[in-house]
Structure formats: C-alpha cells, structure tokens
Amino acid sequence: xxxxxxxxxxxxxxxxxxxxxxxxxxxxxxxxxxxxxxxxxxxxxxxxxxxxxxxxxxxxxxxxxxxxxxxxxxxxxxxxxxxxxxxxxxxxxxxxxxxxxxxxxxxxxxxxxxxxxxxxxxxxxxxxxxxxxxxxxxxxxxxxxxxxxxxxxxxxxxxxxxxxxxxxxxxxxxxxxxxxxxxxxxxxxxxxxxxxxxxxxxxxxxxxxxxxxxxxxxxxxxxxxxxxxxxxxxxxxxxxxxxxxxxxxxxxxxxxxxxxxxxxxxxx
Amino acid sequence: xxxxxxxxxxxxxxxxxxxxxxxxxxxxxxxxxxxxxxxxxxxxxxxxxxxxxxxxxxxxxxxxxxxxxxxxxxxxxxxxxxxxxxxxxxxxxxxxxxxxxxxxxxxxxxxxxxxxxxxxxxxxxxxxxxxxxxxxxxxxxxxxxxxxxxxxxxxxxxxxxxxxxxxxxxxxxxxxxxxxxxxxxxxxxxxxxxxxxxxxxxxxxxxxxxxxxxxxxxxxxxxxxxxxxxxxxxxxxxxxxxxxxxxxxxxxxxxxxxxxxxxxxxxxxxxxxxxxxxxxxxxxxxxxxxxxxxxxxxxxxxxxxxxxxxxxxxxxxxxxxxxxxx
Numbered sequence: 001x002x003x004x005x006x007x008x009x010x011x012x013x014x015x016x017x018x019x020x021x022x023x024x025x026x027x028x029x030x031x032x033x034x035x036x037x038x039x040x041x042x043x044x045x046x047x048x049x050x051x052x053x054x055x056x057x058x059x060x061x062x063x064x065x066x067x068x069x070x071x072x073x074x075x076x077x078x079x080x081x082x083x084x085x086x087x088x089x090x091x092x093x094x095x096x097x098x099x100x101x102x103x104x105x106x107x108x109x110x111x112x113x114x115x116x117x118x119x120x121x122x123x124x125x126x127x128x129x130x131x132x133x134x135x136x137x138x139x140x141x142x143x144x145x146x147x148x149x150x151x152x153x154x155x156x157x158x159x160x161x162x163x164x165x166x167x168x169x170x171x172x173x174x175x176x177x178x179x180x181x182x183x184x185x186x187x188x189x190x191x192x193x194x195x196x197x198x199x200x201x202x203x204x205x206x207x208x209x210x211x212x213x214x215x216x217x218x219x220x221x222x223x224x225x226x227x228x229x230x231x232x233x234x235x236x237x238x239x240x241x242x243x244x245x246x247x248x249x250x251x252x253x254x255x256x257x258x259x260x261x262x263x264x265x266x267x268x
Numbered sequence: 269x270x271x272x273x274x275x276x277x278x279x280x281x282x283x284x285x286x287x288x289x290x291x292x293x294x295x296x297x298x299x300x301x302x303x304x305x306x307x308x309x310x311x312x313x314x315x316x317x318x319x320x321x322x323x324x325x326x327x328x329x330x331x332x333x334x335x336x337x338x339x340x341x342x343x344x345x346x347x348x349x350x351x352x353x354x355x356x357x358x359x360x361x362x363x364x365x366x367x368x369x370x371x372x373x374x375x376x377x378x379x380x381x382x383x384x385x386x387x388x389x390x391x392x393x394x395x396x397x398x399x400x401x402x403x404x405x406x407x408x409x410x411x412x413x414x415x416x417x418x419x420x421x422x423x424x425x426x427x428x429x430x431x432x433x434x435x436x437x438x439x440x441x442x443x444x445x446x447x448x449x450x451x452x453x454x455x456x457x458x459x460x461x462x463x464x465x466x467x468x469x470x471x472x473x474x475x476x477x478x479x480x481x482x483x484x485x486x487x488x489x490x491x492x493x494x495x496x497x498x499x500x501x502x503x504x505x506x507x508x509x510x511x512x513x514x515x516x517x518x519x520x521x522x523x524x525x526x527x528x529x530x531x532x533x534x535x536x537x538x539x540x541x542x543x544x545x546x547x548x549x550x551x552x553x554x555x556x557x558x559x560x561x562x563x564x565x566x567x568x569x570x571x572x573x574x575x576x577x578x579x580x581x582x583x584x585x586x587x588x589x590x591x592x593x594x
Contacts, residue, residue: 012354020387027384035372038413104366108429111332113357114385268334 028122050085078142079230080203086166094173094186150236158230168253175261285468290340315483323492324472361430420451
C-alpha cells in the first residue's frame with residue numbers, strides 16, 4: 001500500500017498573494033510577449049490602422065481643416081494618431097483575450113496555484129509593450145510626412161500618455177472579453193465605443209468645428225483629452241492642464257476596470 | 269492573525285487521495301451530477317466511465333476547483349476542495365479534454381511557463397523539464413511551436429504539463445480521445461507507470477477498453493448518477509451471467525431451436541440474419557451442456573457454438589441503457 005506524503009495544508013496569506021501577483025504577472029508577460037512576437041500581424045494591424053487614418057485625414061481632409069484653423073495640420077494630426085493607434089491595440093487585448101479565455105490553456109491556469117490577476121495583467125502589459133512599438137512606428141511615418149517633435153521630453157511624454165490611455169482601455173476590453181468570451185462579440189461591441197471615441201474627438205479636428213451639443217463630449221472624453229495633451233507635449237506648448245486631466249482619466253479608468261475585469265474573470 | 273483555534277491537522281496518512289462524498293451539481297434545471305461518492309487511492313487508477321454527457325467532466329471540474337461544488341464535499345489528500353482551493357491546486361495535476369497548452373509556445377516554453385507558475389525554483393525546474401522531456405520522449409518536437417503538433421504530440425505535452433510539479437494526484441479527463449491506436453497505447457503505458465510509482469490517477473473515459481485495461485477500479489456513471497462501482501472483474505461478476513452463442517446450420521430450424529433452448533434457459537434471443545441464438549445462462553458450463561444435448565436430441569444441427577464471459581461492454585450497456593427495452 002502506498003501512502004501519500006503530507007501536503008502543504010495551507011491557504012496563501014495576503015503577503016504571499018501579492019508576491020504571487022508580481023511573480024506570475026512577470027511569467028505571464030513573458031508568455032504573452034512570446035505570443036506577440038509570433039503574431040506579428042497584430043502589430044502590423046495596429047500600425048496600419050494608425051498610418052491609414054494618418055494618410056486619409058492628412059491628404060483628404062488636411063487641406064480643408066488646416067485652412068480653417070491656420071495650424072500646420074501634420075503637427076496637429078500625428079499626436080492624435082498615437083492615441084488612435086493605442087486604442088486599436090487596446091481593442092486587440094479584448095479579441096486576443098477572448099480567444100485565449102476560450103482555449104483550453106485557461107482551464108489549466110485556473111487549476112494552478114497562481115494569481116488569477118496575472119492572466120489579465122500579463123496580457124495587458126504585453127499589449128502595452130506592443131503599443132509602444134506601434135506608436136514609435138507611426139511617429140516614423142509621421143516624420144516622413146514632415147512631423148517633428150519639439151523636444152525629446154515632449155516626445156517621451158506624448159508616447160507615455162498615449163500608451164497609458166491604451167493600457168487603461170486594454171483593461172476595459174479585458175473586462176468585456178472576460179464577460180462575453182467570444183472574439184467576434186468583442187469585435188462587434190468595440191464598434192460602439194471605438195468609433196464614437198475616435199471620431200467624436202479632437203483627434204482629427206478641433207472641437208470648435210463640431211455642432212454645439214457635441215462639443216463638450218468631444219472636448220472632455222478621454223481620447224480627446226489625451227490627444228490634446230500629446231499634441232501640446234509634441235509641439236512644446238504649455239501642457240499642465242491637459243496632462244493632469246489625462247492622468248486623471250487613465251488612473252480613473254484603471255481603478256474601475258482592473259478590479260472589475262479580475263472579478264468577472266474569477267467568476268468564470 | 270486569524271488562525272484556526274486548533275492547529276491545522278496533519279493530512280491523514282492513509283492511502284485515500286481523492287474522497288468524494290455525495291457530490292452534486294446543477295446547471296439551472298439540469299442536474300449534471302447527483303449524489304456521487306467514490307474514493308481514489310494512491311498508486312491506483314480510478315476510472316470514471318460513462319457515455320457523453322454523463323457528468324464526468326463536471327465531476328472533474330468540481331474536484332479540481334474549476335467549478336464550485338453545489339452539494340456534498342470532496343477532499344484531495346485530506347484537503348477540503350471548497351475550503352482550501354489554493355492548497356488543493358498545489359497537489360493536483362489536470363489534463364483536460366481540450367489540450368490545455370499554449371499553441372503559440374513550444375513544448376519547452378509551455379513547461380517552463382507552468383513550472384514558473386507552480387513556483388518551482390529555477391534549477392529544479394530545469395532538471396524536471398529535462399527529465400520529463402526525456403521520459404515522455406518529447407525530444408523530437410520539444411522546440412517546435414505547439415500549433416504544428418499532431419494530436420498525439422499535443423496530448424502527450426498536455427499530460428506532461430500536468431506532471432511538471434510531480435503532483436500526488438492526477439486528473440485526466442478523456443486523455444486518449446481522438447488519439448490513434450499507437451499513441452493511445454503509449455499513453456496507457458505512461459499512465460500505468462505513474463500509478464505504479466504512487467500517483468493517484470483519476471481518469472475519465474467513454475472507452476470501455478480503456479477503463480478495463482487501465483483502471484484498478486471503475487465507477488460507472490450515467491446521467492450524473494453512479495450506476496455501479498468496483499474492479500473490472502467485480503463488475504463483470506455482478507452481471508452474473510455467461511452467454512452461450514449457438515448458430516444453427518439450417519435457418520428454418522431457428523424458431524424451433526429458440527423453443528428448445530427455452531426449456532433450459534430464459535431470455536433466449538435469436539438473430540435470423542446469421543441464424544444465431546443468444547442464450548443467457550446462470551450456471552455456464554452445466555447449463556450449456558444441457559442446452560446442446562436438448563438441441564441434439566431434437567435433431568437440430570449446429571454449425572458452431574461459443575460460451576462467452578460477459579464483457580465490460582455488456583455491463584456498460586446494461587447499466588447505461590436508458591431506452592424502452594428495460
């Protein structure tokens with residue numbers, strides 16, 4: 001007769017749980033970065049979306065918009081495109097995670113002695129890393145079209161805020177994905193937030209050119225606020241207020257969607 | 269600290285690795301599992317046998333903390349599954365129905381990831397991975413991306429991934445479904461080896477052959493309810509009947525043969541297609557001689573006959589038959 005060796009008969013305490021959360025998030029980030037590297041089409045798609053909007057608005061509407069406002073339109077447009085690019089990347093967090101959650105490997109994660117937060121945490125961090133690359137690539141295309149940063153610090157600030165708001169929206173999409181668990185559904189639902197946020201914003205045109213009822217939404221919604229901040233930073237304009245409001249939006253969204261998505265994921 | 273008043277009792281040092289008591293689970297109005305109790309012991313393979321939708325996977329999911337237990341209780345090496353899910357997760361390995369591996373990672377990366385998540389220290393992790401790769405013969409594909417694997421390779425990696433922390437209790441949910449016969453036999457050997465080394469294996473299957481060949485003990489479930497349990501031999505014994513199969517030479521004799529055999533045994537059935545009779549017998553050899561003598565005396569010529577012990581198929585079909593013939 002075989003006997004069973006004594007098992008560690010304990011539940012994890014809070015300290016160990018926090019340690020698990022860090023350690024496992026590192027592991028899951030490593031895993032998701034490998035996956036990202038092996039799916040270059042995800043990176044390509046986000047960059048192409050950004051470049052597509054950049055070229056479309058620059059060449060099709062650029063003249064008209066610039067004529068009305070008297071600004072150099074490429075300097076106006078490119079920082080907003082950074083935000084559009086990370087937003088597209090954030091949407092991919094949702095579709096990717098939904099696919100991942102319906103795959104068998106998630107069942108194994110749930111049966112492991114690990115932080116369940118890390119499953120979402122690793123994914124969002126890896127997507128943020130991908131978003132940094134996307135934004136830099138869009139900046140290079142912008143450079144070819146004549147866009148210039150006013151300073152290195154401004155460039156870094158603009159990129160950090162763009163990636164930051166993308167990270168916040170990644171968590172929103174993680175919550176959606178954990179709820180609906182279908183990439184198709186996540187994709188369809190994104191039409192309801194992605195396009196309104198993208199088009200009813202100050203990314204392509206200043207709010208003054210919109211109908212009055214739309215102006216306050218377009219001025220204050222997170223994409224506009226961050227696009228304005230990124231634009232101010234890129235162009236070396238005073239950016240205190242816009243940066244502050246950007247940080248408030250990013251932190252606020254994270255405070256809502258991190259606990260929410262982890263709770264939804266845990267419930268299964 | 270909010271410790272329990274009594275120190276956590278040492279895990280019972282007996283050989284019961286999995287103890288399920290009156291387990292129940294419903295999804296809305298559908299009862300998936302009802303009042304299911306069984307033990308699985310260290311060094312044994314416990315087979316949960318049942319048709320599709322019998323509640324096997326639901327049972328495994330409850331035992332592995334993936335689904336909350338509605339009624340009843342379960343312990344894994346003495347740890348209550350509902351109260352100590354973290355502790356339970358440290359001592360179990362699970363290979364699910366769909367290969368639970370990351371398709372975009374290589375086998376080695378998969379094992380590295382699961383080893384890290386189990387918090388196995390680096391050096392030990394490397395040794396363990398090398399050992400498993402060697403033992404389960406993953407060498408030829410260990411550094412290829414998993415999405416290029418054959419079904420057998422994928423399943424093999426899946427089982428190996430569940431072994432990375434050398435768990436004392438291993439759950440395998442239909443481990444050989446979809447495998448070709450050769451991969452299946454190989455996996456059977458490996459599962460047998462694990463049990464021989466002291467692992468408690470709980471395995472679900474819808475293949476009778478698999479349960480018969482691998483399991484030390486079998487629990488047959490259907491529609492969420494236990495129908496029978498015991499060793500494969502005990503289950504066959506329970507059926508308590510041998511079957512004499514007789515084929516008559518002349519098809520027109522068949523009806524008369526049924527009547528003659530009916531003098532000795534009850535429940536005789538016939539199949540006109542191959543002029544065969546199936547005669548269930550309580551006392552195999554004596555009664556079969558009596559039947560054959562009677563047939564001979566009536567001048568019915570026999571082309572061949574065979575005395576058959578019940579197979580697990582007979583047991584299974586009898587127990588899980590839900591049709592109108594019972």
